[in-house]
Amino acid sequence: MKRKQQMFRLTITGIFLTLPLLGGCASLEREAQDVAGASERTLTIQNVWARSEGSGQNSAVYLEIVNRGEVDDQLIAAETDVAGATEVHEVVSRDNVMRMQEVEQVEIPAGETVNLEPGGYHLMLFGLVDDLDAGDEFDLVLTFDQAGEITVTAEVRHHTPDHGYRDPGQGGL
Amino acid sequence: MPRLVQKTLVALLIALVPVLLLTACSSPFGGNEADEVASAGGAGSSSEVPGVLLEDAAPAPQFTLTTQDGSPYSLSELDGKITAIFFGYTGCPDICPMTLGYMAQATEALGDDAGQVEYLLITVDPERDDPERLAQYISRVDAPLTALTGSQAELEPVWDDYDIVVERRERDGDGYFVDHSAQIWIIDQHGDLVMFMPMGADGDDLTAALRWLLDQEA
Numbered sequence A: 001m002k003r004k005q006q007m008f009r010l011t012i013t014g015i016f017l018t019l020p021l022l023g024g025c026a027s028l029e030r031e032a033q034d035v036a037g038a039s040e041r042t043l044t045i046q047n048v049w050a051r052s053e054g055s056g057q058n059s060a061v062y063l064e065i066v067n068r069g070e071v072d073d074q075l076i077a078a079e080t081d082v083a084g085a086t087e088v089h090e091v092v093s094r095d096n097v098m099r100m101q102e103v104e105q106v107e108i109p110a111g112e113t114v115n116l117e118p119g120g121y122h123l124m125l126f127g128l129v130d131d132l133d134a135g136d137e138f139d140l141v142l143t144f145d146q147a148g149e150i151t152v153t154a155e156v157r158h159h160t161p162d163h164g165y166r167d168p169g170q171g172g173l
Numbered sequence B: 001m002p003r004l005v006q007k008t009l010v011a012l013l014i015a016l017v018p019v020l021l022l023t024a025c026s027s028p029f030g031g032n033e034a035d036e037v038a039s040a041g042g043a044g045s046s047s048e049v050p051g052v053l054l055e056d057a058a059p060a061p062q063f064t065l066t067t068q069d070g071s072p073y074s075l076s077e078l079d080g081k082i083t084a085i086f087f088g089y090t091g092c093p094d095i096c097p098m099t100l101g102y103m104a105q106a107t108e109a110l111g112d113d114a115g116q117v118e119y120l121l122i123t124v125d126p127e128r129d130d131p132e133r134l135a136q137y138i139s140r141v142d143a144p145l146t147a148l149t150g151s152q153a154e155l156e157p158v159w160d161d162y163d164i165v166v167e168r169r170e171r172d173g174d175g176y177f178v179d180h181s182a183q184i185w186i187i188d189q190h191g192d193l194v195m196f197m198p199m200g201a202d203g204d205d206l207t208a209a210l211r212w213l214l215d216q217e218a
């Protein structure tokens, strides 16, 4: 059982090791939607999206964090008005069981890009105050250990293939 | 069957690591890699089979549950179609919708053959997942998907039959999570439980598995 868990960990690690290689892929080549701050800021937050879901339900936010600086940083919290509570979550597998759980921080190493994506990390939105429908936008405040608070705008997308990278306009409902 | 699943999963995960590292711009678990998965897993009878074939395929365990419309549903009603079953719950915003998205992806990719496949979401959270809530949840998924709920007593044997571990975990503050196994079971046109997609398989893998099964009949 332990072995399996470690293997899944390895797999997850594999995904993240592979991600930098994916930088040139079409699905990730979207324009940065939210460039945080001016030139003194070293963190860029881009491709911020949330799953469309009904009022009272839970949703998740995904995004990419680019650290162009020379100092490691950590994402430690997130907050938004559209949900009753927001937590930073990771998905892990234990003994053939998937679980999501809160993490204290997500490491954003200097010079690297970290993706919060389905099956890995997400910002968990508990108890949506209102419906989140495809095309909606809402603000989200991210807190980093070094960079402090950065406000970004999330775009709501349908549950679509390709992890929701399809444009909401093409989403099929 | 449970032991088979466990053993194969270990082998699969071992096999997947190099696959991941080697994959560039295609999805991390792209279609061709699924072949390697099946052969490396040791359970497949052919190296061309995506997903994991069961060595001893047998009639799928039957159940009668309640749909998102509040009507009764028996597995046997799906005679003649392939059925893919996933277990999840509406409070899960990550793995569950991601997997349902794979079903939508397969539906689109199968084109004219999409009508030969049905998808089921069976809840692991009967306390919160009533038909109304399930209806709202799956309305956002573009696939021929039926969501099923029932009482704890009705669901527990189904979870057991399909080797789904369900663990309720209290959340600090309020509410709870339901940790659960995440493989997709596939029942063939004759009602036999023949294969599963392990955790980590994606929409391309699911599509390839369904296509393979459809081709077996052609």
Ligand SMILES: [Cu+2]
Pocket: A060, A089, A100, A101, A122, A123, A124, B093, B094
């Ligand atoms: Cu979560």
